[in-house]
Amino acid sequence: MARNVELSEFLRWSRARITPESAGLPERGAYRRVPGLRREEVAHLAGVSTDYYTRLEQGRQVTPSTGVLEAVAGALRLDPAEHAHLFDLAGSKPSSSRRSAPVVQRVRPLVRRFLDSFTDQAGFILGRRTDVLATNHLARALLPDFEAMPARERNLARWILLDEAARSLYPDWERIAAEMTAILRMDAGRHPDDTRTAELVGELAVKSQHFRRWWADHKVFDRTHGRKRHHHPIVGDLTVDYQAFALPGEADQTLFLYLPAQDQASQDAWKLLASWSAKEPAVPGGTSSHSSASGRTAHPRRLD
Structure with missing residues (x-):
């Protein structure tokens, strides 16, 4: 999952769900070629040039500052999870296309x-x-x-x-x-x-x-x-x-x-x-003998 592609798709999805009226923009005619906000409208709300925002949304090699990302997040009305996701996607590009080895996580x-x-x-x-x-x-x-x-x-x-x-x-x-x-x-x-x-x-x-x-x-x-x-x-x-x-x-x-x-x-x-x-009797390994809600082993009858 290349970061630039993910960032591009996320920005397009985000602006497509916002209407000009909800963003406080003036009505500019009934016909609109795209749902939601246009790129130039997002750029205007974020205080950046249309060319810069277009390159950002197209996933081209730009490195937005924290201030720009904050402004874009505000213009797109991102919630906290979406805000964090935007910063993740806009982070430093990996130096190579090879994926990293899986991280084996263990509980202390x-x-x-x-x-x-x-x-x-x-x-x-x-x-x-x-x-x-x-x-x-x-x-x-x-x-x-x-x-x-x-x-x-x-x-x-x-x-x-x-x-x-x-x-x-x-x-x-x-x-x-x-x-x-x-x-x-x-x-x-x-x-x-x-x-x-x-x-x-x-x-x-x-x-x-x-x-x-x-x-x-x-x-x-x-x-x-x-x-x-x-x-x-x-x-x-x-x-x-x-x-x-x-x-x-x-x-x-x-x-x-x-x-x-x-x-x-x-x-x-x-x-x-x-x-x-x-x-339920314990079994080696610290787990119970039933499979709970997984459906892999039959439960006892329901207790009513």
């Missing part, structure tokens, strides 16, 4: 102990390209047992987009899968030469028409906190709230903690999930 033993200390929260650690690096027992009950999967399959975006079990687990699957695509695109912009990311994007593009459509939208998303609905095969419907924490001293590693929403139904379902997971 102390961090894993910290993760396992959460007994009332489901917790897991994501690395680059949404690789699942570690999980605790409640996360393995709520989600698939990623630690029991082959190493290449321990990826949250891949599971959500390709596994039918994810569609059953998430009533709002399309929204969540689209967000995962946007998260992956942001990571790809941050690490454009990562071979594993390129392989994952290629696999998803081949196997998922939804992914191809969402990837072409160029949307980016930085997941920091939020709420999700689950339809769990054991405890039924529950809503969870989550919060993300960047791990100091660990580049590209994020801890996610899940708690049940405050409605009584979710609280009761969560207690039942915790009770059920605690009874």
Whole structure:
């Protein structure tokens, strides 16, 4: 994924979604050849020349300053995730076309102990390209047992987009899968030469028409906190709230903690999930004997 091509497509997508009226520009006739803003209008709003902005959008060899990027981000009304993505894409060009070797990420033993200390929260650690690096027992009950999967399959975006079990687990699957695509695109912009990311994007593009459509939208998303609905095969419907924490001293590693929403139904379902997971016998390697929501192994009957 060459940075100049990605930057060009992202800028075109960004200006296409903004109407002149919303940008406070005067009406200049009803007929417009392009949707959204014209290049000269973005240049005007950003305070740069049309020629300079055109070269930037065409992905030609220009090195915009921080001030120019800030002005362009303001003109295009980028949200914080899109703002960061723009700066990633406009960074220094690699000196060669060769992709860098994959980075093998590992969770420090102390961090894993910290993760396992959460007994009332489901917790897991994501690395680059949404690789699942570690999980605790409640996360393995709520989600698939990623630690029991082959190493290449321990990826949250891949599971959500390709596994039918994810569609059953998430009533709002399309929204969540689209967000995962946007998260992956942001990571790809941050690490454009990562071979594993390129392989994952290629696999998803081949196997998922939804992914191809969402990837072409160029949307980016930085997941920091939020709420999700689950339809769990054991405890039924529950809503969870989550919060993300960047791990100091660990580049590209994020801890996610899940708690049940405050409605009584979710609280009761969560207690039942915790009770059920605690009874599951442990197996070598620290994972439970069930495969949780992955659908790879049959669950016991639903507990009503």
